[in-house]
Amino acid sequence: xxxxxxxxxxxxxxxxxxxxxxxxxxxxxxxxxxxxxxxxxxxxxxxxxxxxxxxxxxxxxxxxxxxxxxxxxxxxxxxxxxxxxxxxxxxxxxxxxxxxxxxxxxxxxxxxxxxxxxxxxxxxxxxxxxxxxxxxxxxxxxxxxxxxxxxxxxxxxxxxxxxxxxxxxxxxxxxxxxxxxxxxxxxxxxxxxxxxx
Amino acid sequence: xxxxxxxxxxxxxxxxxxxxxxxxxxxxxxxxxxxxxxxxxxxxxxxxxxxxxxxxxxxxxxxxxxxxxxxxxxxxxxxxxxxxxxxxxxxxxxxxxxxxxxxxxxxxxxxxxxxxxxxxxxxxxxxxxxxxxxxxxxxxxxxxxxxxxxxxxxxxxxxxxxxxxxxxxxxxxxxxxxxxxxxxxxxxxxxxxxxxx
Numbered sequence: 001x002x003x004x005x006x007x008x009x010x011x012x013x014x015x016x017x018x019x020x021x022x023x024x025x026x027x028x029x030x031x032x033x034x035x036x037x038x039x040x041x042x043x044x045x046x047x048x049x050x051x052x053x054x055x056x057x058x059x060x061x062x063x064x065x066x067x068x069x070x071x072x073x074x075x076x077x078x079x080x081x082x083x084x085x086x087x088x089x090x091x092x093x094x095x096x097x098x099x100x101x102x103x104x105x106x107x108x109x110x111x112x113x114x115x116x117x118x119x120x121x122x123x124x125x126x127x128x129x130x131x132x133x134x135x136x137x138x139x140x141x142x143x144x145x146x147x148x149x150x151x152x153x154x155x156x157x158x159x160x161x162x163x164x165x166x167x168x169x170x171x172x173x174x175x176x177x178x179x180x181x182x183x184x185x186x187x188x189x190x191x192x193x194x195x196x197x
Numbered sequence: 198x199x200x201x202x203x204x205x206x207x208x209x210x211x212x213x214x215x216x217x218x219x220x221x222x223x224x225x226x227x228x229x230x231x232x233x234x235x236x237x238x239x240x241x242x243x244x245x246x247x248x249x250x251x252x253x254x255x256x257x258x259x260x261x262x263x264x265x266x267x268x269x270x271x272x273x274x275x276x277x278x279x280x281x282x283x284x285x286x287x288x289x290x291x292x293x294x295x296x297x298x299x300x301x302x303x304x305x306x307x308x309x310x311x312x313x314x315x316x317x318x319x320x321x322x323x324x325x326x327x328x329x330x331x332x333x334x335x336x337x338x339x340x341x342x343x344x345x346x347x348x349x350x351x352x353x354x355x356x357x358x359x360x361x362x363x364x365x366x367x368x369x370x371x372x373x374x375x376x377x378x379x380x381x382x383x384x385x386x387x388x389x390x391x392x393x394x
Contacts, residue, residue: 015275015282015352017275017280017281017282018275020280026226026227027224027225027226027229027231028224029223029224029231029233029247030223030233030247031247031328032224032231032247032249034224034226034229034231036226036227037277039275039277039351041275041351041352042352043351043352045351045352046351047277047351049277050226050227050228050229051277051278052229052249052278077327078212078214078215078236078238079323079326079327080234080236080244080246080248080327080328081248081249081323081325081326081327081328081329081330081331082323082326082329082330082332083214083217084214084326085212085214086323086326088326091327123368123374124374125374125375125376125379126276126278126279126283126374126375126376127324127325127329127375127376127377128278128324128329128331128375128377129276129278129279129281129283129285129374129375130274130276130277130278130288131228131277131278132278132279132324133278133279134278134325135279135374136376154215154236154238154240154242154243154244155212155238155239155240155242167387168387168391171320171384177320177321177322177323177326177332178322178323178324178325178326179322179323179324179333179376179377179379179380179381180324180325180376180380182322182376182380182383182384183376183377183379183380183383184376186379186380186383187368187379190364190365194365
Protein backbone atom coordinates (compact mmCIF):
# COMPACT_ATOMS: atom_id res chain seq x y z
CA UNK A 1 0.00 0.00 0.00
CA UNK A 2 1.27 3.41 -0.91
CA UNK A 3 -0.09 6.39 0.94
CA UNK A 4 1.00 9.84 -0.02
CA UNK A 5 0.79 11.21 3.48
CA UNK A 6 0.48 14.91 3.84
CA UNK A 7 2.18 16.70 6.70
CA UNK A 8 -0.76 18.71 7.99
CA UNK A 9 -3.09 15.72 8.21
CA UNK A 10 -3.10 13.50 11.23
CA UNK A 11 -2.76 9.85 10.27
CA UNK A 12 -4.39 7.73 12.96
CA UNK A 13 -3.34 4.12 13.48
CA UNK A 14 -6.00 1.79 12.10
CA UNK A 15 -8.49 0.92 14.82
CA UNK A 16 -9.37 -2.61 15.82
CA UNK A 17 -12.45 -3.82 13.98
CA UNK A 18 -15.71 -3.12 15.86
CA UNK A 19 -17.64 -5.99 17.42
CA UNK A 20 -21.22 -6.87 16.51
CA UNK A 21 -22.88 -7.28 19.92
CA UNK A 22 -26.38 -8.07 18.69
CA UNK A 23 -27.83 -8.76 15.25
CA UNK A 24 -31.63 -8.89 14.87
CA UNK A 25 -33.98 -9.13 11.90
CA UNK A 26 -36.40 -6.21 12.35
CA UNK A 27 -38.31 -6.33 9.03
CA UNK A 28 -38.69 -8.83 6.21
CA UNK A 29 -40.37 -8.94 2.82
CA UNK A 30 -40.42 -11.39 -0.07
CA UNK A 31 -36.97 -10.25 -1.29
CA UNK A 32 -35.41 -8.20 1.51
CA UNK A 33 -34.41 -8.56 5.13
CA UNK A 34 -33.49 -5.61 7.36
CA UNK A 35 -31.14 -6.19 10.29
CA UNK A 36 -30.56 -4.03 13.35
CA UNK A 37 -26.96 -4.19 14.58
CA UNK A 38 -25.60 -3.11 17.95
CA UNK A 39 -21.94 -2.32 17.36
CA UNK A 40 -19.17 -1.66 19.88
CA UNK A 41 -16.11 0.23 18.65
CA UNK A 42 -12.63 -0.45 19.99
CA UNK A 43 -12.81 2.81 22.00
CA UNK A 44 -15.90 1.53 23.81
CA UNK A 45 -18.44 3.64 21.87
CA UNK A 46 -21.77 1.93 21.15
CA UNK A 47 -23.86 2.56 18.05
CA UNK A 48 -27.08 1.17 16.59
CA UNK A 49 -27.14 0.62 12.83
CA UNK A 50 -29.59 -0.85 10.36
CA UNK A 51 -28.57 -2.60 7.18
CA UNK A 52 -30.22 -4.35 4.28
CA UNK A 53 -28.97 -7.92 4.63
CA UNK A 54 -28.09 -10.05 1.63
CA UNK A 55 -30.65 -12.62 2.73
CA UNK A 56 -30.54 -15.87 0.80
CA UNK A 57 -28.74 -14.28 -2.15
CA UNK A 58 -25.83 -15.99 -3.89
CA UNK A 59 -24.43 -12.66 -5.02
CA UNK A 60 -24.71 -10.66 -8.20
CA UNK A 61 -22.68 -10.07 -11.34
CA UNK A 62 -22.27 -7.04 -13.60
CA UNK A 63 -20.75 -7.80 -16.99
CA UNK A 64 -18.69 -5.59 -19.32
CA UNK A 65 -19.27 -7.26 -22.72
CA UNK A 66 -16.74 -6.17 -25.34
CA UNK A 67 -17.88 -6.65 -28.92
CA UNK A 68 -14.37 -5.80 -29.99
CA UNK A 69 -11.41 -4.18 -28.27
CA UNK A 70 -13.05 -0.72 -28.38
CA UNK A 71 -16.80 -1.37 -28.29
CA UNK A 72 -18.86 -2.24 -25.24
CA UNK A 73 -22.46 -3.47 -25.42
CA UNK A 74 -24.92 -1.69 -23.13
CA UNK A 75 -28.59 -2.38 -22.52
CA UNK A 76 -31.47 0.01 -21.99
CA UNK A 77 -33.66 -1.51 -19.30
CA UNK A 78 -36.50 -0.38 -17.05
CA UNK A 79 -35.38 0.00 -13.42
CA UNK A 80 -38.18 -0.31 -10.89
CA UNK A 81 -36.10 1.19 -8.03
CA UNK A 82 -35.82 4.57 -9.72
CA UNK A 83 -38.84 4.07 -12.08
CA UNK A 84 -36.96 5.02 -15.22
CA UNK A 85 -35.09 3.47 -18.13
CA UNK A 86 -31.39 3.16 -17.46
CA UNK A 87 -28.60 2.63 -19.97
CA UNK A 88 -26.01 0.38 -18.37
CA UNK A 89 -24.22 -2.92 -18.26
CA UNK A 90 -25.97 -6.31 -18.20
CA UNK A 91 -26.35 -7.67 -14.67
CA UNK A 92 -28.21 -10.14 -12.57
CA UNK A 93 -28.31 -12.41 -9.58
CA UNK A 94 -26.23 -15.55 -9.33
CA UNK A 95 -28.43 -18.66 -9.31
CA UNK A 96 -27.96 -21.53 -6.84
CA UNK A 97 -25.03 -23.72 -7.89
CA UNK A 98 -23.72 -21.24 -10.45
CA UNK A 99 -20.22 -19.75 -10.45
CA UNK A 100 -19.86 -16.01 -11.05
CA UNK A 101 -18.56 -16.75 -14.55
CA UNK A 102 -21.51 -19.05 -15.33
CA UNK A 103 -23.93 -16.40 -14.10
CA UNK A 104 -22.18 -13.73 -16.20
CA UNK A 105 -22.43 -15.85 -19.33
CA UNK A 106 -26.08 -16.73 -18.72
CA UNK A 107 -27.02 -13.06 -18.17
CA UNK A 108 -25.19 -12.12 -21.39
CA UNK A 109 -27.08 -14.75 -23.37
CA UNK A 110 -30.42 -13.64 -21.86
CA UNK A 111 -29.89 -9.89 -22.08
CA UNK A 112 -27.79 -9.26 -25.19
CA UNK A 113 -27.92 -12.55 -27.10
CA UNK A 114 -24.21 -13.34 -26.89
CA UNK A 115 -22.05 -15.71 -24.89
CA UNK A 116 -18.38 -15.05 -24.13
CA UNK A 117 -15.40 -17.37 -24.62
CA UNK A 118 -13.20 -15.22 -22.38
CA UNK A 119 -14.25 -14.04 -18.90
CA UNK A 120 -12.04 -12.09 -16.51
CA UNK A 121 -12.83 -11.04 -12.92
CA UNK A 122 -12.11 -7.30 -12.81
CA UNK A 123 -13.21 -6.44 -9.28
CA UNK A 124 -15.71 -6.82 -6.45
CA UNK A 125 -17.77 -3.73 -5.72
CA UNK A 126 -19.79 -2.76 -2.69
CA UNK A 127 -22.74 -0.45 -3.33
CA UNK A 128 -23.38 1.52 -0.17
CA UNK A 129 -21.27 -0.33 2.41
CA UNK A 130 -22.63 1.71 5.31
CA UNK A 131 -26.13 0.23 4.99
CA UNK A 132 -26.08 -2.53 2.32
CA UNK A 133 -24.45 -5.91 2.77
CA UNK A 134 -24.62 -6.50 -1.00
CA UNK A 135 -21.58 -6.81 -3.25
CA UNK A 136 -21.33 -7.31 -7.02
CA UNK A 137 -18.71 -9.18 -9.03
CA UNK A 138 -17.50 -7.24 -12.06
CA UNK A 139 -16.73 -9.50 -15.02
CA UNK A 140 -15.08 -8.48 -18.29
CA UNK A 141 -16.43 -10.57 -21.18
CA UNK A 142 -14.52 -10.87 -24.46
CA UNK A 143 -14.53 -13.06 -27.55
CA UNK A 144 -18.32 -12.99 -27.90
CA UNK A 145 -20.38 -15.43 -29.99
CA UNK A 146 -24.11 -15.26 -30.77
CA UNK A 147 -26.28 -17.36 -28.45
CA UNK A 148 -29.69 -16.39 -27.16
CA UNK A 149 -31.20 -17.72 -23.95
CA UNK A 150 -34.76 -16.89 -22.93
CA UNK A 151 -34.72 -14.85 -19.70
CA UNK A 152 -37.61 -13.54 -17.62
CA UNK A 153 -37.44 -10.03 -19.08
CA UNK A 154 -40.89 -8.42 -19.40
CA UNK A 155 -39.95 -6.75 -22.70
CA UNK A 156 -37.17 -7.09 -25.24
CA UNK A 157 -34.10 -5.14 -24.16
CA UNK A 158 -32.48 -2.62 -26.43
CA UNK A 159 -28.78 -3.30 -26.99
CA UNK A 160 -26.62 -0.21 -27.56
CA UNK A 161 -23.01 -0.43 -28.74
CA UNK A 162 -20.75 2.28 -27.36
CA UNK A 163 -17.12 3.24 -27.84
CA UNK A 164 -15.31 2.61 -24.55
CA UNK A 165 -13.08 5.61 -25.22
CA UNK A 166 -16.15 7.83 -25.05
CA UNK A 167 -17.48 7.31 -21.51
CA UNK A 168 -17.86 11.06 -21.02
CA UNK A 169 -20.41 11.37 -23.83
CA UNK A 170 -22.30 8.42 -22.35
CA UNK A 171 -22.44 10.13 -18.95
CA UNK A 172 -23.53 13.39 -20.56
CA UNK A 173 -26.66 11.67 -21.97
CA UNK A 174 -28.00 11.44 -18.41
CA UNK A 175 -29.22 7.92 -19.20
CA UNK A 176 -26.34 6.08 -17.51
CA UNK A 177 -26.40 6.92 -13.79
CA UNK A 178 -25.59 3.64 -12.07
CA UNK A 179 -22.37 3.96 -10.09
CA UNK A 180 -21.56 0.26 -10.62
CA UNK A 181 -21.80 0.56 -14.41
CA UNK A 182 -19.80 3.79 -14.51
CA UNK A 183 -17.02 2.44 -12.28
CA UNK A 184 -16.90 -0.84 -14.23
CA UNK A 185 -16.62 0.97 -17.58
CA UNK A 186 -13.71 3.09 -16.35
CA UNK A 187 -11.98 0.05 -14.85
CA UNK A 188 -12.42 -1.99 -18.02
CA UNK A 189 -10.99 0.87 -20.08
CA UNK A 190 -7.93 1.11 -17.80
CA UNK A 191 -7.45 -2.66 -17.78
CA UNK A 192 -7.67 -3.02 -21.57
CA UNK A 193 -5.33 -0.05 -22.05
CA UNK A 194 -2.80 -1.65 -19.68
CA UNK A 195 -2.73 -4.78 -21.87
CA UNK A 196 -1.69 -2.87 -24.95
CA UNK A 197 1.12 -0.95 -23.27
CA UNK B 198 -26.73 11.50 -28.11
CA UNK B 199 -24.29 9.55 -30.17
CA UNK B 200 -24.84 5.84 -30.52
CA UNK B 201 -22.33 3.78 -32.41
CA UNK B 202 -24.84 1.30 -33.71
CA UNK B 203 -23.55 -2.01 -34.90
CA UNK B 204 -25.08 -3.70 -37.90
CA UNK B 205 -25.69 -7.15 -36.44
CA UNK B 206 -27.52 -5.83 -33.37
CA UNK B 207 -31.19 -5.12 -33.45
CA UNK B 208 -31.94 -1.62 -32.17
CA UNK B 209 -35.45 -1.57 -30.74
CA UNK B 210 -37.40 1.68 -30.54
CA UNK B 211 -37.53 2.90 -26.95
CA UNK B 212 -40.61 1.56 -25.22
CA UNK B 213 -43.16 3.72 -23.48
CA UNK B 214 -42.45 3.98 -19.76
CA UNK B 215 -44.16 1.28 -17.67
CA UNK B 216 -47.04 2.22 -15.38
CA UNK B 217 -47.03 1.65 -11.63
CA UNK B 218 -50.44 0.04 -11.02
CA UNK B 219 -50.10 -0.44 -7.26
CA UNK B 220 -47.51 0.70 -4.73
CA UNK B 221 -47.66 -0.74 -1.20
CA UNK B 222 -45.40 -0.54 1.85
CA UNK B 223 -44.78 -4.16 2.81
CA UNK B 224 -42.11 -3.75 5.53
CA UNK B 225 -40.77 -0.88 7.58
CA UNK B 226 -38.01 -0.33 10.12
CA UNK B 227 -36.54 2.69 11.89
CA UNK B 228 -34.56 3.72 8.78
CA UNK B 229 -35.96 1.75 5.85
CA UNK B 230 -39.20 1.19 4.00
CA UNK B 231 -39.76 -1.60 1.49
CA UNK B 232 -42.34 -1.13 -1.24
CA UNK B 233 -44.03 -3.72 -3.43
CA UNK B 234 -44.80 -2.44 -6.93
CA UNK B 235 -47.12 -3.90 -9.51
CA UNK B 236 -45.84 -2.71 -12.87
CA UNK B 237 -47.46 -2.91 -16.30
CA UNK B 238 -45.18 -2.65 -19.31
CA UNK B 239 -46.27 -1.01 -22.55
CA UNK B 240 -46.62 -4.47 -24.16
CA UNK B 241 -49.16 -5.45 -21.47
CA UNK B 242 -46.76 -7.63 -19.42
CA UNK B 243 -47.28 -7.46 -15.64
CA UNK B 244 -44.47 -7.81 -13.10
CA UNK B 245 -44.17 -7.58 -9.33
CA UNK B 246 -41.09 -5.81 -7.96
CA UNK B 247 -39.85 -4.82 -4.54
CA UNK B 248 -37.70 -1.82 -3.90
CA UNK B 249 -36.09 -0.08 -0.95
CA UNK B 250 -37.83 3.30 -0.90
CA UNK B 251 -36.02 6.49 -0.02
CA UNK B 252 -38.46 7.05 2.83
CA UNK B 253 -38.17 10.47 4.44
CA UNK B 254 -34.64 11.00 3.12
CA UNK B 255 -33.53 14.34 1.66
CA UNK B 256 -30.88 12.65 -0.45
CA UNK B 257 -27.19 11.99 0.03
CA UNK B 258 -23.90 13.53 -1.05
CA UNK B 259 -20.51 12.03 -1.83
CA UNK B 260 -17.66 14.52 -1.91
CA UNK B 261 -14.36 14.45 -3.84
CA UNK B 262 -12.16 16.79 -1.73
CA UNK B 263 -9.06 17.92 -3.59
CA UNK B 264 -6.23 19.08 -1.36
CA UNK B 265 -4.47 20.33 -4.46
CA UNK B 266 -4.94 19.69 -8.17
CA UNK B 267 -3.49 16.16 -7.90
CA UNK B 268 -4.30 15.01 -4.38
CA UNK B 269 -7.63 13.71 -3.13
CA UNK B 270 -8.44 13.19 0.56
CA UNK B 271 -9.97 9.83 1.44
CA UNK B 272 -11.26 8.56 4.76
CA UNK B 273 -11.00 5.12 6.30
CA UNK B 274 -14.30 4.43 8.01
CA UNK B 275 -16.12 1.45 9.47
CA UNK B 276 -19.04 0.34 7.27
CA UNK B 277 -21.76 -1.57 9.13
CA UNK B 278 -23.38 -2.87 5.92
CA UNK B 279 -20.34 -4.93 4.95
CA UNK B 280 -18.83 -5.02 8.50
CA UNK B 281 -15.39 -3.83 7.42
CA UNK B 282 -13.29 -0.70 7.17
CA UNK B 283 -13.59 0.96 3.80
CA UNK B 284 -11.29 3.53 2.23
CA UNK B 285 -13.39 5.96 0.26
CA UNK B 286 -14.77 9.43 -0.19
CA UNK B 287 -16.53 11.43 2.55
CA UNK B 288 -20.31 11.11 2.33
CA UNK B 289 -23.50 11.53 4.25
CA UNK B 290 -27.16 12.32 4.25
CA UNK B 291 -28.54 15.74 3.45
CA UNK B 292 -30.21 17.30 6.50
CA UNK B 293 -33.63 18.98 6.37
CA UNK B 294 -33.35 22.45 4.85
CA UNK B 295 -29.80 21.91 3.57
CA UNK B 296 -28.75 22.28 -0.06
CA UNK B 297 -26.49 19.57 -1.55
CA UNK B 298 -23.57 21.99 -1.41
CA UNK B 299 -24.23 22.85 2.26
CA UNK B 300 -24.44 19.16 3.10
CA UNK B 301 -21.19 18.49 1.22
CA UNK B 302 -19.37 21.24 3.11
CA UNK B 303 -20.73 20.11 6.50
CA UNK B 304 -19.69 16.50 5.86
CA UNK B 305 -16.20 17.67 4.85
CA UNK B 306 -15.84 19.68 8.06
CA UNK B 307 -17.06 16.76 10.17
CA UNK B 308 -15.14 13.98 8.45
CA UNK B 309 -11.85 15.50 7.27
CA UNK B 310 -11.65 18.83 9.11
CA UNK B 311 -11.76 21.04 6.01
CA UNK B 312 -14.33 23.26 4.35
CA UNK B 313 -14.28 24.08 0.63
CA UNK B 314 -14.56 27.48 -1.03
CA UNK B 315 -15.31 25.90 -4.40
CA UNK B 316 -18.00 23.24 -4.91
CA UNK B 317 -19.00 21.76 -8.27
CA UNK B 318 -21.80 19.26 -9.00
CA UNK B 319 -20.14 16.48 -10.97
CA UNK B 320 -23.03 14.03 -11.36
CA UNK B 321 -26.00 12.24 -9.82
CA UNK B 322 -25.49 8.50 -9.29
CA UNK B 323 -27.99 5.76 -8.73
CA UNK B 324 -26.74 2.76 -6.75
CA UNK B 325 -28.74 -0.26 -7.81
CA UNK B 326 -31.61 1.29 -9.78
CA UNK B 327 -33.44 -2.01 -10.15
CA UNK B 328 -34.21 -2.26 -6.42
CA UNK B 329 -33.07 0.98 -4.71
CA UNK B 330 -34.79 4.33 -5.08
CA UNK B 331 -31.72 6.06 -3.63
CA UNK B 332 -29.51 8.46 -5.56
CA UNK B 333 -26.35 10.32 -4.50
CA UNK B 334 -25.11 13.76 -5.57
CA UNK B 335 -21.41 13.77 -6.45
CA UNK B 336 -19.71 17.02 -5.46
CA UNK B 337 -16.15 18.07 -6.33
CA UNK B 338 -14.68 20.22 -3.55
CA UNK B 339 -11.67 22.48 -4.17
CA UNK B 340 -9.91 25.36 -2.46
CA UNK B 341 -10.00 23.75 0.98
CA UNK B 342 -9.48 25.57 4.28
CA UNK B 343 -9.15 24.05 7.76
CA UNK B 344 -12.38 23.98 9.75
CA UNK B 345 -13.50 21.21 12.05
CA UNK B 346 -17.13 20.49 12.95
CA UNK B 347 -18.06 17.86 15.49
CA UNK B 348 -20.04 15.05 13.80
CA UNK B 349 -21.61 11.96 15.29
CA UNK B 350 -18.74 9.67 14.31
CA UNK B 351 -18.15 6.94 16.92
CA UNK B 352 -14.37 7.15 16.45
CA UNK B 353 -11.95 9.56 14.84
CA UNK B 354 -11.68 8.94 11.11
CA UNK B 355 -8.35 8.39 9.44
CA UNK B 356 -7.73 10.80 6.57
CA UNK B 357 -5.59 9.43 3.74
CA UNK B 358 -4.22 11.64 0.96
CA UNK B 359 -3.97 9.92 -2.42
CA UNK B 360 -2.69 10.91 -5.84
CA UNK B 361 -5.69 11.05 -8.18
CA UNK B 362 -3.48 9.82 -11.03
CA UNK B 363 -3.00 6.57 -9.13
CA UNK B 364 -6.53 5.16 -8.81
CA UNK B 365 -5.34 1.74 -9.96
CA UNK B 366 -3.00 1.35 -6.97
CA UNK B 367 -5.85 2.41 -4.68
CA UNK B 368 -8.13 -0.27 -6.16
CA UNK B 369 -5.36 -2.85 -5.86
CA UNK B 370 -5.24 -2.34 -2.07
CA UNK B 371 -8.66 -4.01 -1.85
CA UNK B 372 -9.68 -1.37 0.70
CA UNK B 373 -11.66 0.81 -1.70
CA UNK B 374 -14.60 -1.23 -3.03
CA UNK B 375 -17.49 1.22 -3.09
CA UNK B 376 -18.74 1.70 -6.66
CA UNK B 377 -19.81 5.29 -5.92
CA UNK B 378 -16.35 6.28 -4.69
CA UNK B 379 -14.59 4.54 -7.58
CA UNK B 380 -16.85 6.10 -10.23
CA UNK B 381 -16.56 9.54 -8.60
CA UNK B 382 -12.75 9.37 -8.50
CA UNK B 383 -12.55 8.48 -12.20
CA UNK B 384 -15.04 11.22 -13.10
CA UNK B 385 -13.18 13.84 -11.05
CA UNK B 386 -9.92 12.84 -12.73
CA UNK B 387 -11.48 13.21 -16.19
CA UNK B 388 -13.12 16.51 -15.31
CA UNK B 389 -9.94 18.04 -13.85
CA UNK B 390 -7.91 16.82 -16.84
CA UNK B 391 -10.43 18.44 -19.22
CA UNK B 392 -9.88 21.82 -17.51
CA UNK B 393 -6.15 21.80 -18.19
CA UNK B 394 -6.48 20.88 -21.85
